[in-house]
Amino acid sequence: MLALLYYPVLYYPLAACATARHGAAHLLGSVLSWAHFGVHVWQRAECPQTPKIYKYYSLLASLPLILGLGFLSLWYPVQLVRRFSRRTGAGSEGLQSSYSEEYLRNLLCQQKTLESSSHTSKPGFLSWTWIGFRHYVYIPQRGFRLPLKLVLSATLTGAAIYQVALLLLVGVVPTIQKVRAGVTTDVSYLLAGFGIVLSEDRQEVVELVKHHLWALEVCYISALVLSCSLTFLVLIRSLVTHRANLQALHRGAALDLGPPRQGPHPSRQAIFCWMSFSAYQTAFTCLGLLVQQIIFFLGTTALAFLVFMPVFHGRNLLLLRSLESSWPFWLTLALVVTLQNMAAQWVFLETQHGHPELTNRRALYAATFLLFPLNVLVGAMVAAWRVLLSALYNAVHLGQTDLSLLPPRAATLDPGYHTYRNFLKIEVSQSHPAMTAFCNLLLQARGPRPWSPAAPQDGLRPGEEEGMQLLQTKDTMAKAAGSRASRARARWGLAYTLLHNPALQAFRKTAQSGVQAKGTQS
Structure with a gap:
């Protein structure tokens, strides 16, 4: 029974290096992945046959492990190179933060896509086939990633x-x-x-x-x-x-x-x-x-x-x-x-x-x-x-x-x-992406300045406007969206998204007052 812990303990350091988001962790992950990959390839090249069940069963059974280690042996060096290349830029931003901001940006910019899709003609046979195919086969969508x-x-x-x-x-x-x-x-x-x-x-x-x-x-x-x-x-x-x-x-x-x-x-x-x-x-x-x-x-x-x-x-x-x-x-x-x-x-x-x-x-x-x-x-x-x-x-x-x-x-x-x-x-x-993006924007602010509705909106520093950073796109038309109406829409969209976050519902004033009225501990 203790032998069931062999593989988790052996490969835990290799998996833990992916969550550290540090250059030293990526370097250590590269070394470990190449070591594991080299050992397994050497073992299978040295002993490709086995007398058990089928002579090539051991070689065929080790293919998923070899493919996984080969992928990690390429992924860790790529992450290490990216870490060194963006050190001069936003070096502290992680993968989760960039994804959460992209998710919230696409969520708040859905009105433009809806308006553009409303002018299209009726879908034909190929369109219905593609919709049915996407309904049964997983195809990645922009702005959303599975956990x-x-x-x-x-x-x-x-x-x-x-x-x-x-x-x-x-x-x-x-x-x-x-x-x-x-x-x-x-x-x-x-x-x-x-x-x-x-x-x-x-x-x-x-x-x-x-x-x-x-x-x-x-x-x-x-x-x-x-x-x-x-x-x-x-x-x-x-x-x-x-x-x-x-x-x-x-x-x-x-x-x-x-x-x-x-x-x-x-x-x-x-x-x-x-x-x-x-x-x-x-x-x-x-x-x-x-x-x-x-x-x-x-x-x-x-x-x-x-x-x-x-x-x-x-x-x-x-x-x-x-x-x-x-x-x-x-x-x-x-x-x-x-x-x-x-x-x-x-x-x-x-x-x-x-x-x-x-x-x-x-x-x-x-x-x-x-x-x-x-x-x-x-x-x-x-x-x-x-x-x-x-x-x-x-x-x-x-x-x-x-x-x-x-x-x-x-x-x-x-x-x-x-x-x-x-x-x-x-x-x-x-792991709500809207909540993660909101916390990211708060952490990116240069100074702890409380926000108030009556505060002037001119001369805002990067990170202090919660919704405007998420609505900034590469085209020149979106860069000019600095009006008060667009800021209000951004705040309302972000507030609506945070309002329905299950992680925050328990901390709302109505929930706390209801708990106190029942006489229970919050």
């Missing part, structure tokens, strides 16, 4: 998907290939012992068994590719949902995330959920990939060996023979469903004055009573389909924590959804 926690969580989840898929591939496929290569004529005696006679010719039996094993291998690989593709698509779709939820919460909107049990204050449970969110999502995704692989493999195997293979070889038509013997049952169910739909459309529904109305009620009651036993059989088939559909849907979306797998009434009982909801609460209350 670092979500980016790291998605990266770790992608690496975990690769590792689990690789383990499922090299653990089964080489074994099937070895079994197929070792099939001899003795397999005919083995099958005869179970009462299975494929052919009188032993060599033909060997060819049939090898062909069936090849079909089994194809079904397994197809199921693995399908499950990995769906898992990656769900992961990308969840990033779009994360962005939409964060943007709504930053605006102060109330999402349908279940009834909040607590206020905007951080709580013990919320902090625990924030700490365990990435690990939970990785575990959910890996388990969902495993469940999908089992379901898809069973489905593709049944489809191949019960439909395609018998039709191709012209023998062992078990499914087709069962359908041939039970065709009256299925025909009766199909006729019952068809007749009820036709009667509902042409007999029991009448359009009068432009509105459909119910008619022939006595015939409707009689038909409902007479068809009750047959509808019970139809309901049994629908119930089986409902169970299969719900199991398949939950298996596909098991790794998506922003979606509850339980009904809305029991959404709070879903541990993954509960963790995601508390994670959003901590992320919004502690």
